[in-house]
Amino acid sequence: MCQLLGMNCNVPTDIVFSFEGFRRRGGETDEHADGWGIAFFEDGGCRVFLDYLPSSISPVADLVKNYPIQSRNVIAHIRKATQGAVSLANTHPFQRELWGRYWLFAHNGNLAERPSLDDGRFTPVGSTDSEHAFCALLNQLSRHFGEPPSLADLHGAVADYAGTLSRxxxxxxxxxxxxxxxxxxxxxLFYVVRESPFSTAHLSDADVSIDFARVTTPRDRVAVIATRPLTDNEDWTRMRSGELLCFVDGMPRPSPI
Structure with a gap:
């Protein structure tokens, strides 16, 4: 199956270090060679980079590696195709607009049954179960809420949807x-929260280390989420099956207030 990478921070931060290890899993240290993508939220907009080439050899991945884009929310994905051809249309993360905001989604897994789209305005462009599930979720949210919900209400709705679809x-x-x-x-799915006092981290997929104490301030806090831990000298927390966490300002919350 595919692999996921996410980052949530309390201040805009680049993901260059984590991405350097993650991209190598796309055909070099692992088998996820059927395309990749990464998306950054920036001031209400999004920068989205997609490629159907393996991330380990992609020139677009080289650009991202050498371009320290700063963001408070980042989603990345490397694909091992199970449903749908290898193509840009089937490459995650997927992006849509709802209530005047961009939404990003990336999925790791395989769904035997696709949820109904119920003639909603969100429809897939590609042929993956992942994009279909994303469109179905947005159709449900748009019907259920007349305006942008609070994070607490959104958490409840997404949790219900995820629980149903996981079956x-x-x-x-x-x-x-x-x-x-x-x-x-x-x-x-695992996560690590980096905050003061910062230490040195070493990637599992490359002999690369970084001393976060030298590149951060004492108030910085960064949460990194990944399918498998990206470093071999940090304490990553494994999420429970069925658990939905909302990361806000670099901290995981079982249910946001």
Whole structure:
């Protein structure tokens, strides 16, 4: 299956270090070679980079690696195709607009049954179960809420949807509208929170280290979420099956206030 990477911070931060390890899993240190993508929220807008080439050899990934884009919410994905051809249309993360905000979604898993779209305004462009599930979720949210819901209400609605859909397959996903980052674990999802006092981290997929104390301020806080831990010298927390966390300002919240 695919792999996920997310970042949520209390101040705009670049994801260059984590991405350097993550991209190598796209065909170099792992088998996820059927395309990749990454998206950054910036001041109400989004920068989205997609490529159907493996991330380990993609020139677009080289650009992202060398371009320290700063964001408070980032979603990335490397794909091992199970449903749908290898193409840009089937590459995560997927992006849509709802209530005047961009929404991003990436999925790791395989759904045996696709939820009904109920003639809603959101329809897939590609042929993946992932994009179909994303469109179905947005159709449900737009019908259920007449205006943008609070994070607490959104958390409840997404949790109900995830619980229902998980019965038809594996449904690990990352979702964000730029206010927070939602992470749902069906099988495998880990996170680490980096905050003062910062230490040195070493990547699992490359002999690369960084001393965060030298590149951060004492008030910075960063949460990184991944299908598998990206470093081999940090204490990553494994999420429980069925758990949905809302990451706000670099902290995981079981249910936001």
């Amino acid at each position: 038809s397959g594996t449904f690990n996903f990352l979702l964000s509208d730029g206010r927070a980052l939602f992470a749902h674990c069906s099988t495998d």
